[in-house]
Amino acid sequence: MKLAVALLLVCSTAQAEYYSGNELLAKMHSDSVIDRSIALGYVIGVSDMGEGSIHCSPVNVTTGQSRDLVRNYLVNNPAERHLPADLIINRVLKAAWPCRTSGRGI
Numbered sequence: 001m002k003l004a005v006a007l008l009l010v011c012s013t014a015q016a017e018y019y020s021g022n023e024l025l026a027k028m029h030s031d032s033v034i035d036r037s038i039a040l041g042y043v044i045g046v047s048d049m050g051e052g053s054i055h056c057s058p059v060n061v062t063t064g065q066s067r068d069l070v071r072n073y074l075v076n077n078p079a080e081r082h083l084p085a086d087l088i089i090n091r092v093l094k095a096a097w098p099c100r101t102s103g104r105g106i
Contacts, residue, residue: 024039025071040063043089047063047066
């Protein structure tokens with residue numbers, strides 16, 4: 001019974017995403033080094049998950065480039081900042097570095 005209650009509490013608080021675009025941009029512009037590092041880590045994590053299937057970055061792309069692309073998109077598209085940050089990151093990176101249909105795509 002205790003296990004069922006614990007599972008119910010965990011499941012009822014689950015979210016589909018960690019950050020919205022608004023929250024990610026706030027972390028990117030924060031005075032806190034920790035917040036900016038969290039934002040960079042989030043972009044890197046989402047990028048890694050989509051690499052080869054959603055987008056295909058050139059070999060020499062830096063993490064800073066990916067972060068800058070996402071940050072610039074968020075700054076220039078305020079109407080979309082309410083969307084999940086992972087969706088925005090994948091959209092931006094796919095637009096910048098699409099996979100070739102016969103290339104590295106899964």
